[in-house]
Amino acid sequence: KNEVEQSPQNLTAQEGEFITINCSYSVGISALHWLQQHPGGGIVSLFMLSSGKKKHGRLIATINIQEKHSSLHITASHPRDSAVYICAVVNTGNQFYFGTGTSLTVIP
Amino acid sequence: KAGVTQTPRYLIKTRGQQVTLSCSPISGHRSVSWYQQTPGQGLQFLFEYFSETQRNKGNFPGRFSGRQFSNSRSEMNVSTLELGDSALYLCASSLEPWGTQYFGPGTRLLVL
Numbered sequence: 001k002n003e004v005e006q007s008p009q010n011l012t013a014q015e016g017e018f019i020t021i022n023c024s025y026s027v028g029i030s031a032l033h034w035l036q037q038h039p040g041g042g043i044v045s046l047f048m049l050s051s052g053k054k055k056h057g058r059l060i061a062t063i064n065i066q067e068k069h070s071s072l073h074i075t076a077s078h079p080r081d082s083a084v085y086i087c088a089v090v091n092t093g094n095q096f097y098f099g100t101g102t103s104l105t106v107i108p
Numbered sequence: 109k110a111g112v113t114q115t116p117r118y119l120i121k122t123r124g125q126q127v128t129l130s131c132s133p134i135s136g137h138r139s140v141s142w143y144q145q146t147p148g149q150g151l152q153f154l155f156e157y158f159s160e161t162q163r164n165k166g167n168f169p170g171r172f173s174g175r176q177f178s179n180s181r182s183e184m185n186v187s188t189l190e191l192g193d194s195a196l197y198l199c200a201s202s203l204e205p206w207g208t209q210y211f212g213p214g215t216r217l218l219v220l
Contacts, residue, residue: 090206096153106220
């Protein structure tokens with residue numbers, strides 16, 4: 001059983017489309033992280049959330065603690081957004097659990 | 109500020125050997141975490157250190173160990189290597205425990 005589930009696993013979009021990636025978790029958490037991993041392995045932290053909503057450029061992350069659900073939105077998608085997006089949670093026991101990732105390809 | 113550095117970047121070992129990987133965090137960061145990434149299991153949490161103390165450990169056998177030094181640099185050690193230990197090992201640093209994680213480039217370990 002995975003503590004963190006992401007959907008979809010794979011996503012292909014046309015440049016300019018609005019994209020949503022979903023993350024559901026089954027444990028009590030103290031924080032949720034959204035990460036981006038480009039081919040070659042480098043991982044960049046996009047957001048850390050414990051409540052509400054955060055925005056950075058074209059990226060928006062939301063979290064609903066009661067529903068144990070978070071979404072990552074990308075507005076006006078661009079080919080450079082092509083990457084794997086990973087949701088991770090810190091549970092109340094300070095353990096870190098990762099989702100399996102969503103592979104996004106944005107076609108020009 | 110310099111980012112998180114990891115050495116070595118690539119490593120080839122044979123079964124039964126041991127390996128030590130090093131991680132230098134961003135200056136001022138006292139929290140260092142280690143992760144293993146494999147195609148089959150994805151990303152998995154190994155350890156978390158803060159101010160030289162291991163605060164948390166993931167579900168890995170005792171062959172995996174680590175430590176953090178007074179300058180916040182961290183090392184992880186894997187003894188009696190197995191083929192399944194082949195993976196990308198990532199470390200990340202943050203200002204506070206489980207804060208925004210700044211990842212290093214990783215050490216790619218191949219066990220033959």
